[in-house]
Amino acid sequence: MTTAIVWFRRDLRTADNPALSAACAEHQRIVPVYIDAPDEEAPWQPGAASRWWLHYSLLQLSETLAGLGAPLIIRQGATLPTLRAVLAATGARAIYWNRLYEPALTARDTEIKQQLRDAGIAAHSFNGALLAEPWEIATGGGTPYRVFTPFWRNAGARPCRALLPPPTQIKAAARIPDSTPLQALALRPEIGWDSGLRASWTPGERGAWAETETFFAGNIARYRDARDFPDAAATSRLSPHLHFGEIGPMQLLARAQRANNSALTPGLSAAAEAFIRQVGWREFAHHLLFHFPTTPEQPLQPQFDHFPWRSRAEARTDLAAWQRGRTGIPIVDAGMRELWHTGWMHNRVRMIAASFMTKNLLIPWQHGARWFWDTLVDANLANNTLGWQWVAGCGADAAPYFRIFNPILQSQKFDADGAYLRRWLPERGGRSIAALHTPSAATPSELQQTAYPSPIVDLARSRERALTAYAQIKGAS
DNA sequence: TGAAATGTTGGGGCG
DNA sequence: ACGCCCCAACATTTC
Numbered sequence: 001m002t003t004a005i006v007w008f009r010r011d012l013r014t015a016d017n018p019a020l021s022a023a024c025a026e027h028q029r030i031v032p033v034y035i036d037a038p039d040e041e042a043p044w045q046p047g048a049a050s051r052w053w054l055h056y057s058l059l060q061l062s063e064t065l066a067g068l069g070a071p072l073i074i075r076q077g078a079t080l081p082t083l084r085a086v087l088a089a090t091g092a093r094a095i096y097w098n099r100l101y102e103p104a105l106t107a108r109d110t111e112i113k114q115q116l117r118d119a120g121i122a123a124h125s126f127n128g129a130l131l132a133e134p135w136e137i138a139t140g141g142g143t144p145y146r147v148f149t150p151f152w153r154n155a156g157a158r159p160c161r162a163l164l165p166p167p168t169q170i171k172a173a174a175r176i177p178d179s180t181p182l183q184a185l186a187l188r189p190e191i192g193w194d195s196g197l198r199a200s201w202t203p204g205e206r207g208a209w210a211e212t213e214t215f216f217a218g219n220i221a222r223y224r225d226a227r228d229f230p231d232a233a234a235t236s237r238l239s240p241h242l243h244f245g246e247i248g249p250m251q252l253l254a255r256a257q258r259a260n261n262s263a264l265t266p267g268l269s270a271a272a273e274a275f276i277r278q279v280g281w282r283e284f285a286h287h288l289l290f291h292f293p294t295t296p297e298q299p300l301q302p303q304f305d306h307f308p309w310r311s312r313a314e315a316r317t318d319l320a321a322w323q324r325g326r327t328g329i330p331i332v333d334a335g336m337r338e339l340w341h342t343g344w345m346h347n348r349v350r351m352i353a354a355s356f357m358t359k360n361l362l363i364p365w366q367h368g369a370r371w372f373w374d375t376l377v378d379a380n381l382a383n384n385t386l387g388w389q390w391v392a393g394c395g396a397d398a399a400p401y402f403r404i405f406n407p408i409l410q411s412q413k414f415d416a417d418g419a420y421l422r423r424w425l426p427e428r429g430g431r432s433i434a435a436l437h438t439p440s441a442a443t444p445s446e447l448q449q450t451a452y453p454s455p456i457v458d459l460a461r462s463r464e465r466a467l468t469a470y471a472q473i474k475g476a477s
Numbered sequence: 478t479g480a481a482a483t484g485t486t487g488g489g490g491c492g
Numbered sequence: 493a494c495g496c497c498c499c500a501a502c503a504t505t506t507c
Contacts, residue, residue: 228478351478390478402507403479410479463480467507484504491496 018126047374060204098128103293134290208241239378299394328455343377
């Protein structure tokens with residue numbers, strides 16, 4: 001009887017989990033392990049919202065695995081010695097995991113695999129997170145794609161592999177090693193700011209499928225037309241589930257193809273394609289992060305190294321106002337409050353808020369990326385990096401530098417009836433629709449700390465300032 | 478997955 | 493009838 005470790009990381013599911021399936025196929029006894037080692041992810045340790053999600057996702061995974069027969073072993077501390085200790089305690093000689101693609105983690109995992117193999121341990125890694133491995137997709141010239149459309153023509157056309165069913169039972173190790181209580185990881189906040197998160201989300205594999213089926217039963221039909229409207233609730237809400245691997249892109253692709261074949265849902269084909277195309281952007285983001293590992297900190301386009309951002313000291317109070325949803329620009333503040341309250345922001349509003357921060361406030365995009373990293377339940381290094389570099393205009397396939405959103409026009413266009421603004425800025429609820437969209441000077445009675453602020457920047461003049469700044473680096477390299 | 482400035486067109490009022 | 497002006501409405505250009 002042989003025993004193997006399955007090292008869970010961000011593949012917190014039992015269905016279509018290649019590492020788990022392979023380990024179960026090749027060994028009789030399984031030791032599922034999760035190791036909390038946030039320092040090894042530096043400088044991108046999971047943020048507060050992300051750790052909140054992780055707590056509940058691990059809770060459910062451990063319940064599921066216990067039900068199948070093998071309890072999840074939770075440990076804290078440096079990964080390699082911890083794995084060695086679990087190997088020694090269980091007599092396991094093999095370990096299985098699904099790959100991660102962040103620079104710090106690929107480096108760590110490569111080192112761990114080498115060390116374990118040198119010690120005679122069979123270490124196997126799998127693709128559980130992407131439709132295609134980043135090194136499998138290249139242009140005709142052999143270089144990584146930098147533009148989405150040709151990338152997706154290539155990566156999106158690959159055949160779908162068969163899904164792997166979840167194990168029906170798992171035999172635990174003869175000697176079950178010690179496990180740290182989940183509470184000891186202190187993933188949840190000490191003070192109870194997480195009520196909004198709890199009201200908004202159900203982490204875990206079951207929650208992921210509930211959200212998926214809700215989406216495919218309803219919103220996907222109007223996804224293409226309605227997903228841009230923040231009050232329409234027409235998005236899939238799957239991003240955090242995807243980040244933690246509670247569901248994988250291959251499963252979503254298969255689910256979309258099944259929906260396509262259903263005669264009960266006319267017109268779904270184009271809708272399903274629009275949705276899977278967004279999964280494609282997630283693929284593209286991971287592809288770019290793998291091939292350009294400095295991009296979480298550095299702009300992909302080198303001329304942006306010399307971009308005249310405002311200094312930290314100059315921007316300090318503006319950054320704080322942006323973070324707290326007190327810029328005086330209604331749609332921006334609504335979005336930032338949605339983020340703070342629910343750990344999530346509608347994608348259209350992410351673009352508006354990010355454009356405002358980088359272009360109207362002229363604050364380096366890295367500060368926005370860091371704030372999103374700490375507050376989003378779907379914080380994902382690849383997606384976050386792509387999104388911020390796209391908005392700032394310094395990334396791959398980025399918005400051109402001169403594309404500066406007018407947050408008032410965006411608000412009028414995408415929240416015409418003001419429902420999203422009313423929901424997140426209740427103190428402005430009494431105004432007419434026109435007044436709702438438009439920033440205004442605070443009235444004398446509004447000058448208290450709690451009232452809605454006057455705009456912290458003039459939109460027209462800051463737009464000109466941004467164009468001047470971008471002109472400085474135009475053509476430079 | 479923009480916005481603003483500038484250019485063009487065509488209908489209608491009017492002398 | 494005709495030219496002229498005004499100005500939406502739309503199209504193109506520029507950032």
